Amino acid sequence: MNALLPSATTIAALVKIGLLVGGLMTAAAYLVLLERWIAAWVQDRKGPNRVGIPLTDIRLFGLGQPLADGLKIILKEDFTPSHVDRVLYNAAPLLILAASLAIFAAIPFGSVLPPLGIAGLPDPVPFLVAPGLDVGVLWVFALSSIAVYGVLLGGWASNNKYGFLGGLRSSAQLVAYEIPLGLGLLGVVLAAGSLRLDRIMEAQAASGVWYAFAQPLGFVVFLVASFAEAARLPFDLPEAEQELVGGYHTEYSGIRLLLFLVAEFLHMITAAFLIVIMFLGGWHLWGVTGAGTEVTWAGALLRFAILSAKILGVIVFFMLVRWSWPRFRFDQLMNLAWKVMLPLGLANLVTVAAVEELRPWLVEHVGSSAAGWLAVGLPWATFLVGWIVAGVFTPSSTDNTPILTHGPLDAEHDLDHDPLDDVAGGHRLEASPR
Amino acid sequence: MKPTDPQIVWLEEKPLGLAERLYLPLFVQGLATTARHMVSPKVTVSFPDERPTVGNPLIYRGVHRLNKDEQGRVQCVACFLCATACPAHCIDIVAAESPWPDREKYPESFQIDELRCIFCGMCEEACPVDAIELTSLLDLTGRSREEMIFDKEKLLSVYDITKDAEPMKSAGHTTASATGGHAP
Numbered sequence: 116m117n118a119l120l121p122s123a124t125t126i127a128a129l130v131k132i133g134l135l136v137g138g139l140m141t142a143a144a145y146l147v148l149l150e151r152w153i154a155a156w157v158q159d160r161k162g163p164n165r166v167g168i169p170l171t172d173i174r175l176f177g178l179g180q181p182l183a184d185g186l187k188i189i190l191k192e193d194f195t196p197s198h199v200d201r202v203l204y205n206a207a208p209l210l211i212l213a214a215s216l217a218i219f220a221a222i223p224f225g226s227v228l229p230p231l232g233i234a235g236l237p238d239p240v241p242f243l244v245a246p247g248l249d250v251g252v253l254w255v256f257a258l259s260s261i262a263v264y265g266v267l268l269g270g271w272a273s274n275n276k277y278g279f280l281g282g283l284r285s286s287a288q289l290v291a292y293e294i295p296l297g298l299g300l301l302g303v304v305l306a307a308g309s310l311r312l313d314r315i316m317e318a319q320a321a322s323g324v325w326y327a328f329a330q331p332l333g334f335v336v337f338l339v340a341s342f343a344e345a346a347r348l349p350f351d352l353p354e355a356e357q358e359l360v361g362g363y364h365t366e367y368s369g370i371r372l373l374l375f376l377v378a379e380f381l382h383m384i385t386a387a388f389l390i391v392i393m394f395l396g397g398w399h400l401w402g403v404t405g406a407g408t409e410v411t412w413a414g415a416l417l418r419f420a421i422l423s424a425k426i427l428g429v430i431v432f433f434m435l436v437r438w439s440w441p442r443f444r445f446d447q448l449m450n451l452a453w454k455v456m457l458p459l460g461l462a463n464l465v466t467v468a469a470v471e472e473l474r475p476w477l478v479e480h481v482g483s484s485a486a487g488w489l490a491v492g493l494p495w496a497t498f499l500v501g502w503i504v505a506g507v508f509t510p511s512s513t514d515n516t517p518i519l520t521h522g523p524l525d526a527e528h529d530l531d532h533d534p535l536d537d538v539a540g541g542h543r544l545e546a547s548p549r
Numbered sequence: 550m551k552p553t554d555p556q557i558v559w560l561e562e563k564p565l566g567l568a569e570r571l572y573l574p575l576f577v578q579g580l581a582t583t584a585r586h587m588v589s590p591k592v593t594v595s596f597p598d599e600r601p602t603v604g605n606p607l608i609y610r611g612v613h614r615l616n617k618d619e620q621g622r623v624q625c626v627a628c629f630l631c632a633t634a635c636p637a638h639c640i641d642i643v644a645a646e647s648p649w650p651d652r653e654k655y656p657e658s659f660q661i662d663e664l665r666c667i668f669c670g671m672c673e674e675a676c677p678v679d680a681i682e683l684t685s686l687l688d689l690t691g692r693s694r695e696e697m698i699f700d701k702e703k704l705l706s707v708y709d710i711t712k713d714a715e716p717m718k719s720a721g722h723t724t725a726s727a728t729g730g731h732a733p
Contacts, residue, residue, distance in 0.1 A: 157586050161593040435587075439579035506571035 123235035131244045135219055143380040144181035150434050151180075157438040185373075193369030196273075203272035208367065208374035211265025215381035218258045220244045221251040222388050223313045225419035226398050229410055239410070242419065243313060252300060252310045256293075259344065259385065263289045265378065266353065270363035281362025284445065285346065285353030291452040292343035292350075298460025299337030302330045302467040303393045312389075316397030320404070325396040329491055332463040332498040334394045336456050341386035343452070346379065348437040352445055387429040391422065395429070398422040455509075459501045466497040596688075606685040606715050610668045613661050613699070614707035616680050616717055623705060624680035627654040631672035631681050639665035640672060659701040663689055682718055684711045 121129075148163065155162025166179035195204065225242030232238070240246075248254060263286070270282020303326050304310055307318040319325050327334040343350040354362030361367075364375045391397060398404055398418035410418070443451065470490045477486035550557065568574050594601045603609045616624045627644035645657035672681050684707060691697040699707075 153587075155593075156588075156591075157583050159586055159589055159592050161591050161595070164595075435580065435583050439583045440575070502571065506567060509565075509570040 123233055127236055128244055143377050144185060146380050148180050153434045188373045189370055191369045193371060196366055198274045200272040203268045207265050207269035207272055208371045211262050211378040212374045214258045214262040215378040218255050218385050221248050221254040225422055226415060227410060228415050229412055241313060250310055251312045266363050273366035275366050277360045277365045278363050281353045281359045288343060288352060291449060292340045295336045295456035295460045296340035296344055298464050299333045302333040302463050305467050305471055312392050316392055319396045320399035327394040330463055330467055330494050332459055332501055336460045339456060341390060345382040345386045347433055349440045349442050350448060383433055387426045390429050391425040395425055455505050462497050462501045466494050603685040607718060609685040610670045610683040612684050612686040612689050612707055613704055614682055614684050614711060615704040616682060616708055624678055625656045626652045626678055627656040630675040634671040634675035637665045637667045661699045663699055664694060664697045684715055
């Protein structure tokens with residue numbers, strides 16, 4: 116008889132979507148303020164501290180700034196240049212925002228609620244929009260790849276050289292760093308034995324060993340790759356302001372620019388969520404939150420608070436890093452992805468696979484305590500060896516002298532020109548006399 | 550500049566040591582610098598609430614003023630040297646016969662367009678009687694272009710506002726002039 120009414124699970128999902136989207140949008144707005152504050156403090160300034168409650172003199176340390184920023188950018192003229200591909204130009208910001216938001220369907224933002232006792236609603240209610248999604252991690256990665264399309268389409272549809280270069284760079288960078296990102300992730304999936312992010316958190320809570328300690332190499336690889344995936348400094352080449360004006364969103368203005376900027380912050384929040392959930396124990400903190408799924412209301416809120424605090428910590432780290440190291444050059448970025456992060460990620464994956472494969476045998480033969488130490492020690496040994504090998508084989512200097520090739524005009528003037536030089540593709544310029 | 554230009558000096562980079570290639574010391578250095586600045590004292594001046602301190606008012610180039618002598622008369626002798634020196638052509642003087650016996654001319658009107666002025670201080674340098682000076686007033690605002698054209702009265706009133714905080718830069722010179730030591 117209630118066929119037309121939504122079921123309790125649908126209503127629960129809608130409530131969760133509402134809370135999550137509202138929370139994420141507010142978080143993105145306030146993270147802009149946090150980013151500006153941290154930028155100011157690092158540069159010995161005070162940062163935005165004026166805007167408080169509108170129409171009053173109450174300043175509240177500038178906490179009204181996001182409202183003012185949002186109003187300003189929404190009221191700005193939304194200008195579409197005449198030379199753009201209109202369909203793609205309009206689709207790109209929508210695509211990137213939709214994909215960035217949809218990622219959160221599979222990301223838990225807490226543990227579980229205590230039993231509510233509502234008919235038709237299976238207890239306990241997890242803090243997750245799509246509970247029981249067995250392909251959670253795959254969903255996250257598939258949608259973050261789709262978000263790349265937003266960047267590419269934005270750059271392509273702008274029909275602008277800076278936008279195009281930004282799109283080009285981000286396509287190469289994001290595709291390259293998906294691989295180390297996936298490799299770092301695979302180690303965690305192997306160890307936890309599940310693709311569900313809530314299960315991964317529960318596995319860490321049950322053992323008490325966060326995967327950052329059990330798989331340090333995977334953690335480092337994943338951390339570096341997620342910086343690159345979120346296009347944060349020192350890997351912000353897709354939108355390097357000094358080089359590319361704004362990169363792929365150069366031609367965007369008004370609310371469409373806002374969509375791109377919000378999506379960028381959502382990427383950073385997603386990266387922080389994944390780092391915390393997969394490597395930093397999620398809602399688990401030793402001696403504070405238990406490991407089980409039986410929780411009280413206080414316990415549920417405490418787990419939510421711990422998860423949020425960890426995520427905020429990671430985001431602050433993201434923002435501090437921005438002011439700590441210079442941007443990579445593009446070839447250095449690619450070298451890091453393919454020659455350093457990819458092998459290190461593979462080494463971590465192989466080690467973790469070996470440890471997980473050998474664990475039953477070890478428990479049987481050397482005892483469970485020694486097996487536990489070995490399971491942590493082996494990845495750490497791989498970490499140290501891998502790091503040192505990567506360092507030793509890094510080139511100790513770079514040669515930036517230009518390589519001159521012979522053009523057709525040079526050949527006319529250069530009578531001693533050796534035609535073999537052309538075969539060799541030019542020669543390196545001799546250093547000038549000192 | 551062509552890469553083959555003999556004037557280019559190609560510098561050899563110092564090769565990185567193992568510690569630098571491991572990236573860890575640099576990682577710590579970068580974060581330490583950032584953390585130090587996070588907590589270091591801030592240089593921001595919250596402007597309308599607190600005034601910035603002008604380092605040396607003698608060499609600061611803010612709003613102009615027209616100095617008065619002891620009898621309250623405008624010190625300017627309408628020689629046009631400042632208007633001639635001005636690279637922005639923002640000074641407009643109308644000279645008239647002086648009513649006082651110690652000089653031939655005085656400015657009947659003296660206008661400075663503060664919006665055209667580039668605050669270079671050339672007028673101050675050019676003035677032979679130190680009548681025009683740049684003060685350390687720095688918040689120069691107005692609601693219209695007309696309001697920003699300062700006439701003689703306004704420039705003299707700037708002197709009244711600033712004379713206590715900033716005495717005339719050549720106080721000795723005016724005393725000599727008042728006693729007739731310096732003939733114009």
